[in-house]
Amino acid sequence: MSKLKEQVAEIIYNAVKESGYQISEIYLDKPKDEKFGDLSSNAAMTLAREFKLPPRKIAEEIISKIKTDDGFITKAEIAGAGFINFFLSDNCYKDELKNILSEGKNYGRSSVHSGQSANLEWVSANPTGPLHTGHGRQLCLGKAIANLLEWTGYKVTREYYYNDAGNQMNNLALSVRARYMQIFQKDFPFPEDGYVGDYVKIIAENIFAVYSDKMKDSADLDFFRKEGEKYTFDLIKKTLTGLGINHDIFFNESSLYENSEIEKTLEAFKSKGLSYEKDGAVWLKMDEEKGFQKDKVLVKSSGEPTYRLPDIAYHIDKIKRGYDLIIDIFGSDHGDTYKEVLYGVNALGYDSDKIKVIIHQMVTFKMGTESVKMSKRSDNVYYLEDLINDIGADAMQFFYVMRGANSHLDFDISLAKDKSEKNPVYYIQYAHARICGILRNAGEVFPSYAETDLTELNTEIISSPEEMKLLKILSDFPDEVISSAKTFEPHKIITYLNSVAENFHRFYHNNRVIDAENKELSISRIHICLAVKQILKNGFDIIGISAPERMY
RNA sequence: GCGCCCGUAGCUCAAUCGGAUAGAGCAACAGCCUUCUAAGCUGUAGGUUAGUGGUUCGAUUCCACUCGGGCGUACCA
Structure with a gap:
């Protein structure tokens, strides 16, 4: 509060x-x-x-x-x-104006969770290809949520669960090898479910550039897998760092095999009588009373675990690390599977209370009214890098975060791309740029404004309805941050920033800021502008978008 | 069939533990630039919150059912 x-x-x-x-x-x-x-x-x-x-x-x-x-x-x-x-009384808000200015970039930070730790795991895409627009929503949500948690005092660990084993990686290896072989033999067969993206051809060409035909006819799939993994993961990381997302931990799934945690977890299920063997596979008994309809496979008849077993071991690992809050972000297509994982965690006697799973609904892309179809098979994939190039990183993040996670998101690319007043992201950024323009002007007319002693600032002179309304909105910011963080809903910040921008624009039209004839009033209004600028900047920081000084 | 999510203005979406006259943007219509950026402002119009019942001082919000949509319902992740 x-x-x-x-x-x-x-x-x-x-x-x-x-x-x-x-x-x-x-x-x-x-x-x-x-x-x-x-x-x-x-x-x-x-x-x-x-x-x-x-x-x-x-x-x-x-x-x-x-x-x-x-x-x-x-x-x-x-x-x-x-x-x-x-x-x-108006004085309450006038005093708060001074607080905003003196606390500056820390205004809105709170200590409601100070001393507590949180782990946020998200993105976690397999290194089989570049990030695409399907990853975008959780990528941007996670970035903003991590920031929100920090703003309320959590020490946040950002984590990426890195899966470099299994079917999909084999598939990548076969795809890379096929493309490599096609350099020598045009009709070399491409795997049925292979990755058809152009990046696979580039990987093959890179291999050819270094190894020439040395790997021709090689059965060493491991080699092709590693080449593919290295290249695609570099692409993924490049996109992430380009957006300012830097995970603290890349948790490697294979480490769970190396330290036998997979084995131990499987043993625990067996010894507690929670699993059984059938048709050569190991099954996890699911509790019908908890809404599960049938038992699930832990280890396939091939001897390979399904994703469930390592996922359970992984979550137990996170619980053991002692975080006060553990967050996973998934798309709604994983809406059932996380329940199975938590069920497994609980069944082994671990408390999953600290695990919070955020499920976001799917995203539909549109160009105006026309929907954009995507299919991996035909390489008709909209990659995140392409989206960023098309509409810019700010607009992209804004659009992905702008709606509640539980709402299906309609992403209108042509609207996001539009560099006009239609685009909601510019409305808010423009408020910031406009203030920067006023401040440039202020620097010429009243160059001494920057040296104002806040305790000397005349707030008595603030009286117009637009000024007071604006001050009241600004003072809501700390509560807005806390409430957004509490429910893990960064879209509330965007809704709030929109009202800040709206009230600023209204203030601007009705209250001349720089008036060479009236220094006292100008100085106080300049400080209102400074406070608005600060709140906008702090909000932009949480969402992770830029605060432009000019927009022409 | 079963499970999860959703259904609010023509379109995309908000709505603070259940609160007062349900709000924004886009689209539509009518205005405002010799004045700090018109990427802006002002005004008009637009609603049986899918439907029916229930819970109570009060329901977009909670419960039940019906209708409609998304996602799951793999020895894929």
């Missing part, structure tokens, strides 16, 4: 107590409509149910205990079914 909220909550709490009631927690909402004040509490309605009294009567009792003459709360009134609405 922000300081303002805390103070009001404290006042209500005491008033409730004085009135002879008891309440465990005070909820304060910011009403949608300004006429209902700055903060609103439903405490009286909650108590009404408990004490079987009319809510308005309780509200009256509470309100009579609240002081409104100390310059903090200017008015407290009962409205509607029994809401208690509080009107705060």
Whole structure:
């Protein structure tokens, strides 16, 4: 809770107590409509149910205990079914303006989770090809969520689960070898489910450039696998670092084999009687009462584990590392499988309470009204690098994060690409650029503004409705960060930034900032601009987009 | 069939533990540039929150059912 909220909550709490009631927690909402004040509490309605009294009567009792003459709360009134609405003095917000300016890039950071650690694992694409637009949503969501967690005090470990074994990698090896062989023999057969992307041909050409025909007819699939893995993983990492995403840990799945954790996990299932053998495979018994319909295979009859077994071992490993919060991000196509993994983790006696799985819905790409079809088979794949080249990294991240994860996302490429007022990302960035323009102007007219002592800043002069509305919105930022972080929903930050931009643009049109005739007013308005700029920048940092100084 | 998610303005989406008159952008219509960036602002229009019932002071939100869509329902990940 922000300081303002805390103070009001404290006042209500005491008033409730004085009135002879008891309440465990005070909820304060910011009403949608300004006429209902700055903060609103439903405490009286909650108590009404408990004490079987009319809510308005309780509200009256509470309100009579609240002081409104100390310059903090200017008015407290009962409205509607029994809401208690509080009107705060303008000075509260003017003081907050100074806080924003003095805390600067740290304004909005909180310590609600300080001392706690979080692990976020996401992207985790297999090194079989470049990242494509299907990876984009979780990539951008994860980046923003990791930042949000840090803003609320978590020490965050960013992790990538790296799977360099299994079917898909074999498939890559066969594909690379086929392309390599086709250099010598045009009709060399390409594997049925091979990777048809052009990058495979490039890998083959690179091999040819170094080894010439030495690997011709070689049965050494391992060689082709490693060449393919190295090249594709470099592509993946290049995309990630280009977006400012730097994982702290690349957890290699094969390490779970090397330290026998896979084996131990399998043994644990066996010894607890949770698995059995059938048709040459090892099956995990699933609990029907927990909604599972049938048993699942842990080890295939080929002797190779399915993804489940290492995944369970991996999650146990993460639990053992002692994080306070463990987050996985998956697309909805994995919506069932994570439940199986958690079931396995629990069945072995580990507590999965700290694991939070974020499932996001699928993304549909459109060019205007026309939907963009993708298919791996025909290499009709829209790679993330191409999307970035087409619309820019900022627009891409903005669009991916702009909606709640649980909503299906319609990604309109032509809109994102549009360098016009239609594009929502520019609306917000433009507010920042516009402020930078004003500040350039300020630097010429009142070059001394930068040396203003905040304690000397005249805030009395701030009075227009647009100014006050803007200050109120700005002071919401810390709460917005906390609430977005709490529910892991970075789109709330975008919704909020949009309202900041909207109120700034309105302020701009109605309040001339630089007025050579009125230095005092200009200086205070310049500081409002500085605060807006700071909030926008802090929000952009969380989402991970840039704060442009100019947009022409 | 079963499981998860979703259904809100013409389109894409918001809506703070269940709160007050359900909000933005795009599209449409009407205005605003000798003044700090018009990538902007102002106004108009647009809704039985898919439907039916239930829970209560109050339901877009919770419950049940129906209809419609997405994703799963592999010895792929």
